[in-house]
Amino acid sequence: MFNDLSSLASYLASRRSGRPREMIxxxxxxxxxxxxxxxxxxxxxHGKLAPWRVVSVGKDQRxxxxxxxxxAYLKETPGAGRLxxxxxxxxxxxxxxxxxxxxxxxQSSKIPLWExxxxxxxxxxxxxxxxHATGFVGSWITGWPAFNDDVRDxxxxxxxKIAGFIFIGTASAELKERPxxxxxxxxxxxxx
Ligand SMILES: Cc1cc2nc3c(=O)[nH]c(=O)nc-3n(C[C@H](O)[C@H](O)[C@H](O)COP(=O)(O)O)c2cc1C
Numbered sequence: 001m002f003n004d005l006s007s008l009a010s011y012l013a014s015r016r017s018g019r020p021r022e023m024i025x026x027x028x029x030x031x032x033x034x035x036x037x038x039x040x041x042x043x044x045x046h047g048k049l050a051p052w053r054v055v056s057v058g059k060d061q062r063x064x065x066x067x068x069x070x071x072a073y074l075k076e077t078p079g080a081g082r083l084x085x086x087x088x089x090x091x092x093x094x095x096x097x098x099x100x101x102x103x104x105x106x107q108s109s110k111i112p113l114w115e116x117x118x119x120x121x122x123x124x125x126x127x128x129x130x131x132h133a134t135g136f137v138g139s140w141i142t143g144w145p146a147f148n149d150d151v152r153d154x155x156x157x158x159x160x161k162i163a164g165f166i167f168i169g170t171a172s173a174e175l176k177e178r179p180x181x182x183x184x185x186x187x188x189x190x191x192x
Contacts, residue, residue, distance in 0.1 A: 011132070011133075015129075015132065016175045016176070016177060016178070017128065017137070017138060017139045017140065017175070018137030018138060018139050018167075018169070018171050018175055019139060019173075019176075020091070020094035020095045020139050020141060020167035020169075021090075021094050022171060022172050022173045023094065023095035023096065023137060023139075023167060023168070023169025023170065023171065023172065024096070024169055024170050024171075024172045025096045025169065025170065026096060026169075026170055027095065027096030027097030027136065027168050027169045027170070028097055028131070028134060028136055028168060032134055033056060033097065033099070035130075035134065036127065036130040036131055036134055036168075037054050037099075037127070037130075039126065039127075039129075039130035039133065040054075040123055040126040040127040040129075040130050041123075042126065043119060043122050043123040043126045044119060044122055045119045046111050046115050046116075046119065047106075047109055047110075047111035047116075049105070049106050049109055049111060049116060049119075051103060051104050051105045051106060051116040051117075051119055051120055052101060052102065052103060052104060052119065052120045052123040052163070053101070053102040053104050053156070053160070054099050054100065054101055054102070054127075055099070055100040055102065055155045055156070056097075056098070056099055056100075057098045057099075057100060059096060059097075062092050062093050062098075065092045065098075065154070066088060066089050066092045066093070068150075068151065068154045069088050069092060069145055069151055069154075070085055070088055070089075071150070072145070072148050072150035072151045072154075073085065073088055073144070073148075075150060076148060076150075088145075091141075091143070091145075094167055095139075095167035095168060095169040096168070096169045096170075097136075097167070097168035097169060098165060098166070098167055098168070099127070099165075099166040099168065100155050100162060100164075100165060100166075101120065101123065101124050101127065101162070101163040101164045101166060102152075102155060102156060102160045102161065102162060102163060103116070103117055103120040103160060103161045103162075103163045104120075104159075104160045105117060105120075105159070107159060117161075117163075120163045121163065123163075124140050124163055124164045124166065125140075127166055128140060128166065131166070131168050136168050136169060136170060137168070137169065137170070137171045137175065138166055138167065138168045139166070139167045139168075140164045140165075140166055141164060141165045141166075141167060142162070142164055142165065143165075145162070145165070146161075146162040146163075146164065146165065147162075
C-alpha cells in the first residue's frame with residue numbers, strides 16, 4: 001500500500017506542528033496548495049458528504065482579514081484596547097500561507113452531525129500531514145476568531161463553523177517537542 005512504510009511510521013512517531021510566528025517564506029505555491037488539499041480530501045467521510053471546505057487567504061489579503069476581524073472584535077468588545085487589536089493584527093499576518101477550514105455539515109442528511117464534524121477534524125489533521133509531506137510545516141489554530149459569527153461570515157454562508165486556521169510555511173527554527181500523555185493514560189484493555 002505504501003512505498004516506504006518505515007519513513008511513514010517514523011514521520012508519524014515524531015510528528016509535531018510548527019509555530020505560526022516562526023514560519024517564514026516560502027509557503028506552498030498555488031499548485032502545491034491544490035495538491036495538499038487533494039491529499040486532505042482523502043479523509044474518512046460517512047455518506048460521502050465532504051462536509052469540509054477550504055478557503056485560502058492570500059498574503060495580499062491579510063490586511064482585509066485584519067479589518068474584518070477587528071470590526072468583529074470591536075462589535076463584541078466595544079471597549080477593546082490597543083494591545084488586543086494589535087494581537088489580532090499580528091496573528092492574521094503570521095506565516096506565508098493561511099487556509100481556513102470550514103465545517104460544512106449537511107443538516108438534512110441522516111448522517112449524524114457529530115460524525116460530519118469528526119470528519120472535518122480528521123480533514124484538518126490530514127491537511128497538516130499533507131503540508132508536512134510537501135516539505136512545509138503547519139499549525140492548526142482556533143482561538144477567539146474561530147468562534148465569532150461575523151468572522152465566520154467573512155468566509156461564506158451559514159450553516160458552517162470555522163474548524164481551524166491552518167498556518168503554513170517554512171520552519172525558521174527547529175520544531176519544539178512538547179509533553180505528550182503517557183500511553184497508559186490513553187490505552188487500556190477492556191475490562192468487560
Ligand atoms: C481544534 C484545535 C484548535 C487549536 N487551537 C490552538 C490555538 O488557538 N492556539 C494554540 O497555541 N494551539 C492550538 N492548538 C494546538 C496546536 O494545533 C498544536 O496541536 C499544538 O501546538 C501542539 O502541536 P503538535 O502536537 O501538533 O506538535 C489547537 C489544536 C486543535 C486540535
